[in-house]
Amino acid sequence: MSDVIVVGGGPAGSTVAALVAESGRGVQIFERTQFPRFAIGESLMPDTYWTFKRLGMLDKLKQSAFPRKHSVQFFGQSGRSSAPFYFSDNNPHESSVTWQVQRDEFDAMMLQNAAEKGAQVHRGARVLEVLFDGDKATGVRAKLADGATREFAARVVVDATGQSALIGRKLKLTTPEPQLKKGSIYTHFAGGQRDEGIDEGATLILHTENRDSWFWYIPLPDDKVSVGVVGDMSYLLQGRKEDPQQIFAEELAKCAPIQERLRSAEQLMPVRTTKDFSYRASRIAGEGWVLVGDAFCFLDPMYSSGVYLALKSGEMAADAIAAAFDKDDFSAAQLGGFGPELIRGMEAVRRMVYAFYSQDFSFGKFLKKYPECTQGVIDVLSGNLFSEHVEPIFGPMGQMCQMPNDTALTG
Numbered sequence: 001m002s003d004v005i006v007v008g009g010g011p012a013g014s015t016v017a018a019l020v021a022e023s024g025r026g027v028q029i030f031e032r033t034q035f036p037r038f039a040i041g042e043s044l045m046p047d048t049y050w051t052f053k054r055l056g057m058l059d060k061l062k063q064s065a066f067p068r069k070h071s072v073q074f075f076g077q078s079g080r081s082s083a084p085f086y087f088s089d090n091n092p093h094e095s096s097v098t099w100q101v102q103r104d105e106f107d108a109m110m111l112q113n114a115a116e117k118g119a120q121v122h123r124g125a126r127v128l129e130v131l132f133d134g135d136k137a138t139g140v141r142a143k144l145a146d147g148a149t150r151e152f153a154a155r156v157v158v159d160a161t162g163q164s165a166l167i168g169r170k171l172k173l174t175t176p177e178p179q180l181k182k183g184s185i186y187t188h189f190a191g192g193q194r195d196e197g198i199d200e201g202a203t204l205i206l207h208t209e210n211r212d213s214w215f216w217y218i219p220l221p222d223d224k225v226s227v228g229v230v231g232d233m234s235y236l237l238q239g240r241k242e243d244p245q246q247i248f249a250e251e252l253a254k255c256a257p258i259q260e261r262l263r264s265a266e267q268l269m270p271v272r273t274t275k276d277f278s279y280r281a282s283r284i285a286g287e288g289w290v291l292v293g294d295a296f297c298f299l300d301p302m303y304s305s306g307v308y309l310a311l312k313s314g315e316m317a318a319d320a321i322a323a324a325f326d327k328d329d330f331s332a333a334q335l336g337g338f339g340p341e342l343i344r345g346m347e348a349v350r351r352m353v354y355a356f357y358s359q360d361f362s363f364g365k366f367l368k369k370y371p372e373c374t375q376g377v378i379d380v381l382s383g384n385l386f387s388e389h390v391e392p393i394f395g396p397m398g399q400m401c402q403m404p405n406d407t408a409l410t411g
């Protein structure tokens with residue numbers, strides 16, 4: 001029997017596995033693909049720095065070719081931009097500069113790091129189901145790379161399967177965010193224009209002219225840039241007869257600053273689509289199991305919070321698991337004790353997501369009226385979600401647009 005099985009070798013799974021291995025427990029990761037594999041989610045938040053530090057990843061990232069991200073900049077529907085939000089304005093420390101990562105390479109680095117810390121990695125190994133004895137998770141049944149199907153027992157099963165949400169879907173825990181039924185179409189280009197100096201690696205977030213959708217523009221290594229459009233599913237994907245490439249081109253035609261930047265760029269791969277990605281599980285843990293990263297919750301691509309929350313929840317779950325072994329207590333309360341704190345941080349991002357999608361809101365207007373909220377906004381954009389400056393911004397924000405009700409875990 002293993003101490004811990006981690007299902008999924010993305011950023012959340014690699015984080016929890018590396019830290020559990022480091023705490024001296026035996027850990028096996030099952031990853032269904034043969035890395036490297038394509039993944040979307042390339043722009044990091046600066047506060048990932050602290051998890052990378054703990055993981056021993058900082059030197060590897062510093063030596064990488066991933067562009068440095070100092071800021072994020074928003075463009076309104078008229079094409080006018082806000083001033084860039086520089087993370088170092090709040091905190092002039094090296095943790096205020098982060099990376100734009102090509103995910104095939106980044107995820108492979110993270111998984112390799114977990115292996116170096118002692119995790120046993122099964123690549124090409126799909127977990128078919130998590131095994132339960134009553135409410136208690138006891139292991140997994142997996143189809144291995146050689147085609148054999150085997151059962152593996154463990155004291156703790158960590159679900160890090162991303163949007164597959166293996167346990168959440170099996171136990172019917174996942175609930176969609178009713179007002180965030182979004183879809184996305186995205187691809188990579190070579191030769192997109194970049195700004196200069198410290199703005200070269202900036203993430204740009206741009207509304208289209210009718211505000212029905214928005215684009216991300218994320219510089220990557222080798223002169224590549226990731227470009228994607230996000231909009232209501234009913235607008236972007238369901239209500240139109242054209243194929244996704246055509247829809248992408250039509251939305252691009254409604255966003256002058258992106259067109260300008262892509263004027264002499266070459267599209268590198270067919271567009272990909274994804275939809276209905278915003279949901280949360282009603283529980284984060286049970287007897288012998290715990291959810292991390294997207295397997296627990298994904299909000300929205302808007303503020304690039306996905307990888308940060310994957311790393312943060314992976315770190316919190318690893319600490320809860322280490323303490324569970326020390327106390328010989330594998331209950332939901334022990335394994336999921338970090339849930340309320342994680343959710344407090346997620347709610348801050350969620351409220352800013354709702355503000356962004358509100359017709360009445362723009363960061364320019366908001367900060368002109370409430371300049372005292374600048375630090376709190378930059379804290380959220382940095383991933384510094386637990387800072388004292390964050391909570392006070394939501395009173396004023398609620399004056400400009402409707403804030404969502406907070407949601408809590410049920411168990």
Ligand SMILES: Cc1cc2nc3c(=O)[nH]c(=O)nc-3n(C[C@H](O)[C@H](O)[C@H](O)COP(=O)(O)OP(=O)(O)OC[C@H]3O[C@@H](n4cnc5c(N)ncnc54)[C@H](O)[C@@H]3O)c2cc1C
Pocket residue numbers: 007008009010011012013030031032033039040041042043044045125126127128160161162163164166184228274277292293294295298300301303304305306307308310
């Ligand atoms: C359109 C879009 C744009 C985004 N942009 C950003 C961004 O700019 N910045 C950002 O931080 N985040 C972004 N995200 C979110 C980000 O991609 C995710 O939050 C992040 O990848 C979550 O990491 P994870 O480890 O939880 O899951 P994943 O990265 O999805 O990893 C899950 C892993 O589990 C494996 N797996 C699944 N099922 C099984 C199984 N049964 N057996 C074995 N293995 C399995 C998968 O192969 C995969 O490798 C974006 C998301 C979307 C939808």
